Amino acid sequence: MTQPYGTNGAPGADADADEVWELCLYVTDRSPKCLQAIANLRRVCEEHLAGHYRIEVVDLLENPRLAADDQILAVPTVVRKLPHPIRTIVGDLSDTDRVLVGLQLRPLRSGAT
Amino acid sequence: MGNADLTGLVGAAIGPGLDRAPTGISGLDQITGGGLPRGRVTLVAGSAGAGKTLLGLQFLVAGARDYGEPGVLLTFEESAAKVADNVRSLGFDLDGLQRDGLLAVLAFRVEPTEIVAAGEFDLEGLFLTLDDVIKRVGAKRVVLDTIEVLFGAFGADSIVRAELSRLTRWLEDRGVTAIVTGERGAGSITRHGIEEYVSDCVIVLDHRVREEISTRRLRVVKYRGSAHGTNEYPFFISARGFVVLPITSITLDYGAPEERVSTGIARLDHMLGGGIFRGSAVLVSGTGGTGKTSLGAHMVNAACGRGERVLWVLVEESPAQVLRNMRSIGLDLRPWTDAGLLHIWPARPSAFGLETHLALLVQLLDEVTPTVTVLDGIASFAHGVAAAEMTSMMARKMDLLKARGITILATALGEGDEASTLSVSSMVDTWLLLRNVESNGERNRLLFVMKSRGTAHSNQVREFVLTDHGAELVDVYVGAAGMLTGSARLAQQAAEREAQVRQADDLEHRRRELRRGISEHEAHFAAVQDQIAAERAELDRIGLRERHEAADTEADEVAMGKRRWADAVPSDGANR
Numbered sequence: 002m003t004q005p006y007g008t009n010g011a012p013g014a015d016a017d018a019d020e021v022w023e024l025c026l027y028v029t030d031r032s033p034k035c036l037q038a039i040a041n042l043r044r045v046c047e048e049h050l051a052g053h054y055r056i057e058v059v060d061l062l063e064n065p066r067l068a069a070d071d072q073i074l075a076v077p078t079v080v081r082k083l084p085h086p087i088r089t090i091v092g093d094l095s096d097t098d099r100v101l102v103g104l105q106l107r108p109l110r111s112g113a114t
Numbered sequence: 115m116g117n118a119d120l121t122g123l124v125g126a127a128i129g130p131g132l133d134r135a136p137t138g139i140s141g142l143d144q145i146t147g148g149g150l151p152r153g154r155v156t157l158v159a160g161s162a163g164a165g166k167t168l169l170g171l172q173f174l175v176a177g178a179r180d181y182g183e184p185g186v187l188l189t190f191e192e193s194a195a196k197v198a199d200n201v202r203s204l205g206f207d208l209d210g211l212q213r214d215g216l217l218a219v220l221a222f223r224v225e226p227t228e229i230v231a232a233g234e235f236d237l238e239g240l241f242l243t244l245d246d247v248i249k250r251v252g253a254k255r256v257v258l259d260t261i262e263v264l265f266g267a268f269g270a271d272s273i274v275r276a277e278l279s280r281l282t283r284w285l286e287d288r289g290v291t292a293i294v295t296g297e298r299g300a301g302s303i304t305r306h307g308i309e310e311y312v313s314d315c316v317i318v319l320d321h322r323v324r325e326e327i328s329t330r331r332l333r334v335v336k337y338r339g340s341a342h343g344t345n346e347y348p349f350f351i352s353a354r355g356f357v358v359l360p361i362t363s364i365t366l367d368y369g370a371p372e373e374r375v376s377t378g379i380a381r382l383d384h385m386l387g388g389g390i391f392r393g394s395a396v397l398v399s400g401t402g403g404t405g406k407t408s409l410g411a412h413m414v415n416a417a418c419g420r421g422e423r424v425l426w427v428l429v430e431e432s433p434a435q436v437l438r439n440m441r442s443i444g445l446d447l448r449p450w451t452d453a454g455l456l457h458i459w460p461a462r463p464s465a466f467g468l469e470t471h472l473a474l475l476v477q478l479l480d481e482v483t484p485t486v487t488v489l490d491g492i493a494s495f496a497h498g499v500a501a502a503e504m505t506s507m508m509a510r511k512m513d514l515l516k517a518r519g520i521t522i523l524a525t526a527l528g529e530g531d532e533a534s535t536l537s538v539s540s541m542v543d544t545w546l547l548l549r550n551v552e553s554n555g556e557r558n559r560l561l562f563v564m565k566s567r568g569t570a571h572s573n574q575v576r577e578f579v580l581t582d583h584g585a586e587l588v589d590v591y592v593g594a595a596g597m598l599t600g601s602a603r604l605a606q607q608a609a610e611r612e613a614q615v616r617q618a619d620d621l622e623h624r625r626r627e628l629r630r631g632i633s634e635h636e637a638h639f640a641a642v643q644d645q646i647a648a649e650r651a652e653l654d655r656i657g658l659r660e661r662h663e664a665a666d667t668e669a670d671e672v673a674m675g676k677r678r679w680a681d682a683v684p685s686d687g688a689n690r
Binding site: 037038041072073078088089091 | 223239
């Protein structure tokens, strides 16, 4: 679980790169799923990207048009804007393994390179 | 046959009750009794390329343009620009409608490989977008094009399922009339069974290709709150969009004008009681070379001569060929093409399928706006086409033309007993049969009026003669020797003339004989009278002489007595 990031050849995941991960979390107000997603994302980032990430929380209720502009169907959705390529993870992020796979912080199977 | 009954059937099939939102697709509105159920969600299912998107778009465009109902298209398949490009050729100006705020097109690109699901979620982004855009354009109509792509996109189908069910209720709560499209599935209407949630109206589109000829069909599988016909209705995509042809409604709503139009052949008009009814259909069938095209050309010529616009559909010859050939029988049609009255459409059946042919025909009818259409060689389509399809094609064609009040003359190859010709003949009002008869080493053409609805028509056969000044109908000779045509008829006519002359001679001869006889007898009579007179005179003479002789004798006796001194004798003859 607490495997250090950047040791699996994931792009842009070098331990001491200056690179900052830009993550955008789309939510709707303070629904339980969204609150949970925010908490889960913060936890994962702290564990794997401490000091190298920035999370922007977008409330679609405040600006519904962003959903179409940013192609957001599901809520909550996390979009990794940087590093490229863009990755999309939907859900309350309670499945940490899937989150790590989605963010390419870990390959699908441990042991693979 | 019971047209009124059919009207009733179609009318009652989906009767009143539910309020309906017209789709602007005339055939479809007819089948559904006015359109899709208003304020409900309709599922349109079909395989790729079946026309689902187009149906949805036409529904939106008609709403925005013609019914004051702005709409929203949410597509999961293509980009908004691509959607607009695809339908621009059909005259749908999506960009313009969007500028006018009557339409909004939004595209969501769903790429399953780029999305990972990690925990619970909902489709609130979709709902928010819809809510926003519906409010923005004041949408009354919504189309969600192939919402099924959401299945598999998130790797969490149970959530998608629940959300789609919620979406249906959500749309209904907003009172919008919606179409969702779905991919056709094996064993179920859609691949992911979304018909479970969308249950008010289900329309299935089908696209079959048989023997290289494509046929599209539409079926209303379900229409809640209304009885509905489960017939399959052929449809096609023309240059003006979706066209559904409810064949069962054929001959329902056409007017029945009393006006007669000429066929261009005076005696034929006469045989048909003064021409054919405007807006009726005439079938001319016959084997090759019986003069079907020429008959059609006369109709064309007559119509153009009246200043009417004519569409002439040729499937066997090129326009140049036909124009040249018709000149040989004294019909020069080029002035009509030059004047823009005659439009000739060479439509080789092999060049495109029946659907395309129909689509192009519709387009031409819209452009040329003819009042008379001559379809030359309809049976040429029969090659490689199942009889049923051919029949249904012809029915649709007739329907298209009749609905526009166009007078039709169709020619078909065949003696009339072929299935294709027979089935077509039941759709037409007048059926003329041209037949070649072979006798005395020559072929001649005969014309029969097989039927003519609503018209007292001649039951007589006429010989159809093509001269260098057009076609003519000539009485055939019917006598003890049977029916005579061509030179046999001419020979018979000559023989008759000869016989007449001979008979006249005979009479003259007899008259002379008699006259001579009479004068002979008269002469004889005169001679006899002379003789009678002579004999009478002789008779008189004899009497006279007798009296003279008697007187002489008496005188002699007196003289003798005087001489013999005889006593006086009484004069009463007592001399014995």
